[in-house]
Amino acid sequence: MKPKLLLHTCCAPCAGYVVQLLQKDYDITGYFYNPNIHPEEEYQKRLAEEKRYFDKLGFELIEGPYDMEDWFKLTKGHEHDQERGERCWLCYRMRLEHVSRFARENGLDFFATTLSLSPHKDAEKINQIGREISEKLGIRFLEADFKKDNGFKKSLDISRAEWFYRQKYCGCVFSQKH
Secondary structure (H helix, E strand, O other): OOOEEEEEEOOHHHHHHHHHHHOOOOEEEEEEOOOOOOOHHHHHHHHHHHHHHHHHHOOEEEEOOOOHHHHHHHHOOOOOOOOOOHHHHHHHHHHHHHHHHHHHHOOOOEEEEOHHHOOOOOHHHHHHHHHHHHHHHOOEEOOOOOOOOOHHHHHHHHHHHHOOOOOOOOOOHHHHHO
């Protein structure tokens, strides 16, 4: 029996490769928790693509709450931070803490995130935060840098084959301006 993994996903282009990579070793449940994505129309587009892909694969995808107001409170004062800076770290932590709690409360064995697939994301920092949360909450975190071994290129190939909607920014309204 494969261990149960709650995989935090941010968009279908990132999930495509990561799900294909992990499905042989884990029983995957997707978790779409992204209060950073704005405007809401963008959030809905990404969620719809995720649902379409997970339905095609026969995997469950759970939509977390859209805590937009909490995200804006959390990032107040960091509106001008550069991508890969402190605002991103706060955002990673918010999402990973939420996902890890959900995984623990629902009896899953691991939590992970697709975020490290993007060349715009700091995999080392994501893994550091994941380890800290894992230790604090007592649930295992699957560390990864999914962009390694041409992971990002593979995700692009899958995106083209699946005709995924591809966004032009991470989702954060502040990164859209930079």
